[in-house]
Amino acid sequence: xxxxxxxxxxxxxxxxxxxxxxxxxxxxxxxxxxxxxxxxxxxxxxxxxxxxxxxxxxxxxxxxxxxxxxxxxxxxxxxxxxxxxxxxxxxxxxxxxxxxxxxxxxxxxxxxxxxxxxxxx
Amino acid sequence: xxxxxxxxxxxxxxxxxxxxxxxxxxxxxxxxxxxxxxxxxxxxxxxxxxxxxxxxxxxxxxxxxxxxxxxxxxxxxxxxxxxxxxxxxxxxxxxxxxxxxxxxxxxxxxxxxxxxxxxxx
DNA sequence: GAAACTACTTACCTCTTGGAAACTAATCGG
DNA sequence: CCGATTAGTTTCCAAGAGGTAAGTAGTTTC
Numbered sequence: 001x002x003x004x005x006x007x008x009x010x011x012x013x014x015x016x017x018x019x020x021x022x023x024x025x026x027x028x029x030x031x032x033x034x035x036x037x038x039x040x041x042x043x044x045x046x047x048x049x050x051x052x053x054x055x056x057x058x059x060x061x062x063x064x065x066x067x068x069x070x071x072x073x074x075x076x077x078x079x080x081x082x083x084x085x086x087x088x089x090x091x092x093x094x095x096x097x098x099x100x101x102x103x104x105x106x107x108x109x110x111x112x113x114x115x116x117x118x119x120x121x
Numbered sequence: 122x123x124x125x126x127x128x129x130x131x132x133x134x135x136x137x138x139x140x141x142x143x144x145x146x147x148x149x150x151x152x153x154x155x156x157x158x159x160x161x162x163x164x165x166x167x168x169x170x171x172x173x174x175x176x177x178x179x180x181x182x183x184x185x186x187x188x189x190x191x192x193x194x195x196x197x198x199x200x201x202x203x204x205x206x207x208x209x210x211x212x213x214x215x216x217x218x219x220x221x222x223x224x225x226x227x228x229x230x231x232x233x234x235x236x237x238x239x240x241x242x
Numbered sequence: 243g244a245a246a247c248t249a250c251t252t253a254c255c256t257c258t259t260g261g262a263a264a265c266t267a268a269t270c271g272g
Numbered sequence: 273c274c275g276a277t278t279a280g281t282t283t284c285c286a287a288g289a290g291g292t293a294a295g296t297a298g299t300t301t302c
Contacts, residue, residue: 019230084248104222109140205278
């Protein structure tokens with residue numbers, strides 16, 4: 001008799017894995033969490049503000065990532081009728097549902113820093 | 122007088138952003154969350170089990186990602202002295218501190234699915 | 243009229259990610 | 273000895289992520 005070695009994880013778990021894949025597809029890339037994190041702190045911000053605040057990002061990347069986020073309704077884009085035209089970006093109500101993830105990510109990163117720091121002392 | 126347009130986000134926020142970057146560097150790539158999620162469900166699993174359970178991953182990728190995770194002490198590797206040699210992987214106690222992130226990610230992904238489903242109806 | 247600021251876009255190029263497939267090496271069953 | 277199973281490694285390759293730099297276009301300021 002052949003060894004079966006099937007674990008057959010429950011459907012619930014399969015859904016979990018699918019859910020994780022969905023989330024990560026939407027939030028993939030080097031900059032999305034940074035942009036969202038910054039926007040959540042700063043409220044509504046203009047393009048140039050973000051370019052200055054999100055350290056190291058290039059205009060091209062910022063533009064592309066903002067488009068992605070807008071497409072997924074996580075961020076809203078508002079063109080203001082000011083002297084030199086300005087555009088305001090804001091995290092949508094829906095985007096704010098990501099706050100728990102971002103907070104957990106930030107918490108873990110802080111704890112990681114502390115752990116590494118302690119170990120290297 | 123030149124316009125200053127400096128937001129000067131607080132140091133607290135800078136740390137937050139740095140923390141997010143740290144987390145994402147360790148957890149980057151297409152498969153880390155999947156592997157961790159699967160291992161958290163399955164307890165200790167062997168290489169071939171993971172290869173079967175983590176849908177779509179290739180041996181090369183699984184091997185590389187497991188090495189990364191082991192290096193960061195998120196997963197432990199134990200060689201067992203069995204007839205055909207087997208290797209068990211397990212999430213470490215430290216790795217388990219990632220559970221909140223993974224849970225939030227899964228929750229959000231489920232909610233996202235539901236939202237899309239409702240909108241497309 | 244030149245320079246500067248707004249918000250981008252475009253072109254080009256490089257480096258990394260990740261997939262497919264084949265190969266290694268040890269051991270066991272028949 | 274052959275084939276299967278274990279846990280990988282190696283090689284080759286394609287696609288995409290992301291960086292640099294320059295260009296576009298409208299408006300305001302000097």
